[in-house]
Amino acid sequence: MTFEETKDKIRKYAERYAERKGYRLNPNAEELDLVYEGLAKRREQYGAQYCPCRIVLGDKQEDRKIICPCVYHEEEIEQDGMCHCALFFKAE
Ligand code: SF4
Structure with a gap:
């Protein structure tokens, strides 16, 4: 899976989850993209989408x-x- 595909998977997960829980996603597209990137990097590095803002x-x-x-x-x-x-x- 390419990095972009991983990121896309994360994006879909976040959209679905937000909808299910009645949350909104970060309205700032750049910030939102950075979080998707962070999650995708962690998924590639560790095999799980660990929070990019916390220490593994x-x-x-x-x-x-x-x-x-x-x-x-x-x-x-x-x-x-x-x-x-x-x-x-x-x-x-
Ligand atoms: S893991 Fe990070 S991005 Fe995901 S819900 Fe928790 S704080 Fe938010």
Whole structure:
């Protein structure tokens, strides 16, 4: 799979997930693209879409928490209006 195909897969995942959860995606197209890139890079490097804004520890069980959508995003979106990476935003 090429990098662009991986990125496209990530984009589709994020669009579907946002729709299912009633979130919005980052309205800034450039920022959104950077998050997709970060996720795609991690997927290529580690074989899983680890959050690009968090540290991969190398401990499979711990790291599972930061596979997008990470275990933290719901609370972050509720509290801050967006997840740590600014991928998902609270619906208005
Ligand atoms: S902070 Fe956002 S982009 Fe990062 S893993 Fe969590 S939901 Fe995904």
